[in-house]
Amino acid sequence: MDISFSAVANIDVSLSDWVINMFETLPSESHGLFATMLWSAWFARNQYYFEDRKLEVPFVHVMGQSLLDEFNRAQMRGQLGKRVQRVVPEVWIPPKPGFVKLNTDATLLQGNDVGMGGIARDENGLVLWCFAERERGQTDADTAEALAALKGMKLALERNV
Numbered sequence: 001m002d003i004s005f006s007a008v009a010n011i012d013v014s015l016s017d018w019v020i021n022m023f024e025t026l027p028s029e030s031h032g033l034f035a036t037m038l039w040s041a042w043f044a045r046n047q048y049y050f051e052d053r054k055l056e057v058p059f060v061h062v063m064g065q066s067l068l069d070e071f072n073r074a075q076m077r078g079q080l081g082k083r084v085q086r087v088v089p090e091v092w093i094p095p096k097p098g099f100v101k102l103n104t105d106a107t108l109l110q111g112n113d114v115g116m117g118g119i120a121r122d123e124n125g126l127v128l129w130c131f132a133e134r135e136r137g138q139t140d141a142d143t144a145e146a147l148a149a150l151k152g153m154k155l156a157l158e159r160n161v
Contacts, residue, residue, distance in 0.1 A: 019038070022034060032068050032071065032072070033064070033065070033068055036064040036065070036067040036068040036071070037060075037061070037064040039064065039067065040060045040061070040063045040064035040067065041060060041064075043055075043060075043063070044059075044060045056129065056130075056131075058130055058131055058132050059127060059129060059130045062119065062127070062130050062132075063127065092121075092125065094121070094122075094123045094124070094125060095121075095122070095123055096123065097123045098123070099122075099123065100120050100121070100122055100128060100156065100161050101120065101121050101122075102118055102119070102120045102149075102152045102153070102156065103118060103119050103120075103121075104116065104117065104118035104145070104148035104149045104151070104152045105117055105118070105145070105148060106141070106144035106145045106147060106148040107144070108139070108140075108141060108144060109134065112136065112137060112138040113134050113135065113136055113137075114134070114135045114136075114137060114139060114144045114147065115132075115133075115134050116131075116132070116133060116134075116135070116144065116147060116148035116151060117130070117131060117132035117133070117148065118130060118131050118148055118149075118151065118152035118155075120152065120155070120156065120161070128159070128161070129155055129159065131151060131152070131155060133151070135147070
């Protein structure tokens with residue numbers, strides 16, 4: 001089955017032609033990100049249609065970027081023939097069965113902005129939700145971290161977790 005974009009825009013091009021055109025147009029260093037974002041969008045679509053589960057756009061973005069990062073790490077290991085030394089260990093300790101683990105982080109940005117984000121996972125590492133946002137307001141690092149944790153907990157309450 002070939003999907004046409006003629007209903008969306010004033011052009012008549014198939015999905016496969018569009019994908020090929022994107023690969024020809026984008027710089028080669030963007031191909032991996034483009035492919036993982038397409039896969040993430042397709043996964044989100046299948047979750048919606050077959051599992052009745054709506055995934056938020058930030059989650060789909062994080063999933064696509066994570067897939068690309070994992071692929072790039074695997075490629076580096078293969079090319080170097082040895083372990084890649086990490087600055088930050090990639091050890092995630094899952095919560096006990098039936099619990100959700102929320103990891104959050106925040107940073108102080110220029111112009112009195114605060115950047116914050118978080119990710120919630122179950123005991124299998126499945127991402128249940130995530131968020132990333134920028135807020136105006138002058139604060140210190142500890143308060144910014146607390147605001148990120150608060151945002152994550154509010155999202156948990158909204159989801160009855």
